[in-house]
Amino acid sequence: xxxxxxxxxxxxxxxxxxxxxxxxxxxxxxxxxxxxxxxxxxxxxxxxxxxxxxxxxxxxxxxxxxxxxxxxxxxxxxxxxxxxxxxxxxxxxxxxxxxxxxxxxxxxxxxxxxxxxxxxxxxxxxxxxxxxxxxxxxxxxxxxxxxxxxxxxxxxxxxxxxxxxxxxxxxxxxxxxxxxxxxxxxxxxxxxxxxxxxxxxxxxxxxxxxxxxxxxxxxxxxxxxxxxxxxxxxxxxxxxxxxxxxxxxxxxxxxxxxxxxxxxxxxxxxxxxxxxxxxxxxxxxxxxxxxxxxxxxxxxxxxxxxxxxxxxxxxxxxxxxxxxxxxxxxxxxxxxxxxxxxxxxxxxxxxxxxxxxxxxxxxxxx
Amino acid sequence: xxxxxxxxxxxxxxxxxxxxxxxxxxxxxxxxxxxxxxxxxxxxxxxxxxxxxxxxxxxxxxxxxxxxxxxxxxxxxxxxxxxxxxxxxxxxxxxxxxxxxxxxxxxxxxxxxxxxxxxxxxxxxxxxxxxxxxxxxxxxxxxxxxxxxxxxxxxxxxxxxxxxxxxxxxxxxxxxxxxxxxxxxxxxxxxxxxxxxxxxxxxxxxxxxxxxxxxxxxxxxxxxxxxxxxxxxxxxxxxxxxxxxxxxxxxxxxxxxxxxxxxxxxxxxxxxxxxxxxxxxxxxxxxxxxxxxxxxxxxxxxxxxxxxxxxxxxxxxxxxxxxxxxxxxxxxxxxxxxxxxxxxxxxxxxxxxxxxxxxxxxxxxxxxxxxxxxxxxxxxxxxxxxxxxxxxxxxxxxxxxxxxxxxxxxxxxxxxxxxxxxxxxxxxxxxxxxxxxxxxxxxxxxxxxxxxxxxxxxxxxxxxxxxxxxxxxxxxxxxxxxxxxxxxxxxxxxxxxxxxxxxxxxxxxxxxxxxxxxxxxxxxx
Ligand SMILES: Nc1ncnc2c1ncn2[C@@H]1O[C@H](COP(=O)(O)OP(=O)(O)OP(=O)(O)O)[C@@H](O)[C@H]1O
Ligand SMILES: [Mg+2]
Numbered sequence: 001x002x003x004x005x006x007x008x009x010x011x012x013x014x015x016x017x018x019x020x021x022x023x024x025x026x027x028x029x030x031x032x033x034x035x036x037x038x039x040x041x042x043x044x045x046x047x048x049x050x051x052x053x054x055x056x057x058x059x060x061x062x063x064x065x066x067x068x069x070x071x072x073x074x075x076x077x078x079x080x081x082x083x084x085x086x087x088x089x090x091x092x093x094x095x096x097x098x099x100x101x102x103x104x105x106x107x108x109x110x111x112x113x114x115x116x117x118x119x120x121x122x123x124x125x126x127x128x129x130x131x132x133x134x135x136x137x138x139x140x141x142x143x144x145x146x147x148x149x150x151x152x153x154x155x156x157x158x159x160x161x162x163x164x165x166x167x168x169x170x171x172x173x174x175x176x177x178x179x180x181x182x183x184x185x186x187x188x189x190x191x192x193x194x195x196x197x198x199x200x201x202x203x204x205x206x207x208x209x210x211x212x213x214x215x216x217x218x219x220x221x222x223x224x225x226x227x228x229x230x231x232x233x234x235x236x237x238x239x240x241x242x243x244x245x246x247x248x249x250x251x252x253x254x255x256x257x258x259x260x261x262x263x264x265x266x267x268x269x270x271x272x273x274x275x276x277x278x279x280x281x282x283x284x285x286x287x288x289x290x291x292x293x294x295x296x297x298x299x300x301x302x303x304x305x306x307x308x309x310x311x312x313x314x315x316x317x318x319x320x321x322x323x324x325x326x327x328x329x330x331x332x333x334x335x336x337x338x339x340x341x342x343x344x345x346x347x348x349x350x351x352x353x354x355x356x357x358x359x360x361x362x363x364x365x366x
Numbered sequence: 367x368x369x370x371x372x373x374x375x376x377x378x379x380x381x382x383x384x385x386x387x388x389x390x391x392x393x394x395x396x397x398x399x400x401x402x403x404x405x406x407x408x409x410x411x412x413x414x415x416x417x418x419x420x421x422x423x424x425x426x427x428x429x430x431x432x433x434x435x436x437x438x439x440x441x442x443x444x445x446x447x448x449x450x451x452x453x454x455x456x457x458x459x460x461x462x463x464x465x466x467x468x469x470x471x472x473x474x475x476x477x478x479x480x481x482x483x484x485x486x487x488x489x490x491x492x493x494x495x496x497x498x499x500x501x502x503x504x505x506x507x508x509x510x511x512x513x514x515x516x517x518x519x520x521x522x523x524x525x526x527x528x529x530x531x532x533x534x535x536x537x538x539x540x541x542x543x544x545x546x547x548x549x550x551x552x553x554x555x556x557x558x559x560x561x562x563x564x565x566x567x568x569x570x571x572x573x574x575x576x577x578x579x580x581x582x583x584x585x586x587x588x589x590x591x592x593x594x595x596x597x598x599x600x601x602x603x604x605x606x607x608x609x610x611x612x613x614x615x616x617x618x619x620x621x622x623x624x625x626x627x628x629x630x631x632x633x634x635x636x637x638x639x640x641x642x643x644x645x646x647x648x649x650x651x652x653x654x655x656x657x658x659x660x661x662x663x664x665x666x667x668x669x670x671x672x673x674x675x676x677x678x679x680x681x682x683x684x685x686x687x688x689x690x691x692x693x694x695x696x697x698x699x700x701x702x703x704x705x706x707x708x709x710x711x712x713x714x715x716x717x718x719x720x721x722x723x724x725x726x727x728x729x730x731x732x733x734x735x736x737x738x739x740x741x742x743x744x745x746x747x748x749x750x751x752x753x754x755x756x757x758x759x760x761x762x763x764x765x766x767x768x769x770x771x772x773x774x775x776x777x778x779x780x781x782x783x784x785x786x787x788x789x790x791x792x793x794x795x796x797x798x799x800x801x802x803x804x805x806x807x808x809x810x811x812x813x814x815x816x817x818x819x820x821x822x823x824x825x826x827x828x829x830x831x832x833x834x835x836x837x838x839x840x841x842x843x844x845x846x847x848x849x850x851x852x853x854x855x856x857x858x859x860x861x862x863x864x865x866x867x868x869x870x871x872x873x874x875x876x877x878x879x880x881x882x883x884x885x886x887x888x889x890x891x
Contacts, residue, residue, distance in 0.1 A: 231759060231760050232755070232758045232759055232760060233749050233758050233759075234758060236749045236750075236760070237749050240735065240738075240746060240749070243737060243738065244732070244735045246731055246732040247731075247733070247734065247735050249714065249732070250694065250714070250726060251714075252714040252715030252717075253715065253749075
């Protein structure tokens with residue numbers, strides 16, 4: 001034993017030296033790899049804007065000005081983050097456990113509709129805080145219910161959840177619309193929409209600003225999910241199932257039960273997102289309304305490598321881009337979906353940066 | 367066999383010719399280790415060149431560079447004396463370097479035929495029947511048993527290895543690399559592969575053969591290079607190899623490998639009898655249709671302190687039997703009792719809780735998670751257990767302490783406990799698995815090929831630990847293709863063939879012959 005360890009010594013020592021030499025370089029490289037793609041994406045976006053006949057400098061400065069530097073814009077940006085962060089939390093749980101719950105839009109919208117249909121009625125009998133709690137609960141439960149079928153099919157029949165969740169999502173969105181137009185219609189208005197929760201009965205504002213406390217719920221959810229996935233035994237089990245289901249079976253985990261649990265949590269968080277959006281911002285659901293957050297948040301959580309804190313940063317960026325982009329659409333005439341274009345370009349530039357970094361590392365070693 | 371051998375026709379007259387492939391001053395560094403350190407090796411046509419070295423010495427890294435999977439940081443590769451850069455596996459194949467890797471490179475969700483067809487051009491529909499025909503024909507000539515239409519995921523690891531050998535040979539290589547190709551074979555099959563290597567070199571092919579079995583190295587090798595900590599520490603040429611006795615050669619090799627001559631299979635043959643106690647694991651008329659090989663009417667019982675060996679050619683239901691016992695596959699009839707209690711209907715987790723352990727041989731497929739840290743892999747089967755988790759919250763300090771202890775006790779060569787286990791050498795991954803399974807309490811333990819891929823020192827240590835488990839009163843089931851291992855450790859040995867037990871032999875005088883007769887009785891059918 002002893003002489004074998006002696007042999008192992010030199011290898012470990014040289015290891016220490018090698019890491020110290022490269023650590024300064026490494027942090028520089030990390031910076032370049034994370035900031036570089038963002039700048040590149042903005043530059044490519046600028047070229048597109050030029051080609052479309054807009055002045056990119058004025059567009060970008062307008063977006064930043066409106067979304068971050070004007071008080072009302074920043075408040076709108078932060079408020080929008082609430083539901084987006086809940087969706088991010090929903091996706092992180094599922095993706096880390098290797099489950100592709102892409103049905104968030106249906107889970108979100110159905111939850112929103114049921115919340116909007118209930119809380120304006122119950123507000124007369126419940127105190128405000130209890131009414132809000134009831135709304136959040138309804139949202140989570142409705143979302144979770146809409147995840148049951150794909151969960152069961154995946155857990156015990158092995159049916160691919162990408163297809164079932166997407167189909168349930170189409171169904172959910174259509175059902176939500178039907179409910180708004182037929183069952184939950186507000187008799188007092190002519191536009192097809194649900195009853196409206198009055199502003200006083202909505203989620204409280206933060207301090208003296210117009211920012212909804214939905215932001216706190218979102219932040220709490222993402223951070224909680226991050227900590228659960230990285231620090232607890234439950235999260236460890238989920239990660240094991242996600243990384244290698246056969247190893248999970250071999251280790252004696254009940255993969256079907258865990259699959260159902262993941263679906264329940266993920267779909268409940270998506271439903272909660274719908275509840276927060278209604279209770280905090282909209283107050284009602286209009287017919288044919290569908291913000292389709294889920295599929296736009298998917299790339300964001302992947303950009304953040306399914307890391308909770310990284311997701312907060314990307315969600316902030318995206319929220320600012322959309323809020324600023326919506327103003328810019330009105331003022332400058334650049335279509336509001338241009339913010340999605342920027343996200344798409346960012347995905348590509350980040351991928352490229354990673355590829356170039358890997359090649360570079362290989363070349364340096366040679 | 368005509369196709370593969372076309373190229374070196376010219377060099378046939380000179381059996382030990384010029385180097386076909388050479389590594390010159392090659393260095394390869396990974397984070398935390400220098401896997402190859404200024405290595406120079408020449409591979410000549412008509413020679414079996416054996417690479418030896420302890421676990422983590424850098425053998426597979428050399429293979430990866432020759433096969434185009436890794437590029438050297440320094441130095442270069444020469445083919446026919448000209449420096450070349452091998453930048454992809456495809457290019458390596460085109461240059462005539464065919465490789466059987468240590469860990470299966472087959473696509474598990476495809477059949478054998480489809481795996482062979484993968485290299486073809488994309489715009490042509492593969493000629494599946496034609497390929498299947500050639501597979502069967504080549505397999506027959508080489509004495510291998512391969513079903514071209516079997517799904518790879520259903521094959522035992524030994525069978526996958528045979529499929530890979532076949533694939534490398536059918537691609538017409540001038541230089542064939544076999545990285546631990548005999549690890550999963552029975553002694554009989556290993557002899558077959560050895561004879562095959564001799565036939566191939568006689569036809570002018572160069573073979574690189576990596577093994578941990580020194581007797582194979584001496585029996586089939588023309589030239590032996592020994593690696594230690596990434597460095598080439600010595601070469602034994604054909605003249606020396608042939609003139610010295612096997613014992614002298616072994617001693618010389620061990621001295622090169624470990625820097626001492628104190629190693630080897632010292633305890634060979636001296637099988638100890640233990641005090642056996644009450645019956646712990648009872649299996650009666652067990653049947654299962656869950657796997658590819660049905661388990662048929664298996665009955666045996668193992669007592670406390672007893673090692674029950676299961677011998678047989680890989681792929682004869684060993685994997686299926688182990689999985690049914692562990693609860694990973696369904697039984698269709700029969701009973702399994704642990705300490706008198708029926709466990710046949712319970713889940714994997716429950717069986718583990720009641721004291722049954724299964725040490726899998728599929729270390730990468732289910733035994734470990736390659737992207738998880740070494741420290742995490744030690745705990746895959748104890749997630750949530752104290753003191754590593756308390757009320758569900760992880761305690762990194764405890765986890766680290768346990769990991770450090772395992773790394774020390776089992777001599778696991780890793781840059782650190784946070785290194786992803788997939789980055790370790792094959793033998794060291796096996797040690798991670800064993801460290802996890804050989805600690806803690808259990809009533810009965812099923813070992814599937816526990817020492818495969820380990821170097822001689824680690825084999826000795828592991829066998830000692832398995833014996834120790836039995837000494838401590840556990841009932842041990844030892845599944846192995848290595849008859850020597852079974853004869854050294856087991857008290858009784860069963861022979862399994864096509865899912866049923868052919869017979870059970872008491873270990874002792876004449877056991878080897880009795881087992882051989884039972885095994886060949888199966889072949890006759
Ligand atoms: N892809 C990789 N990334 C990081 N380290 C690696 C990688 N491949 C190999 N190593 C390291 O290089 C060293 C040599 O490994 P290698 O696989 O060549 O050993 P080996 O001689 O084949 O051992 P074994 O007999 O156990 O298979 C080991 O310390 C291993 O951890
Ligand atoms: Mg190896």
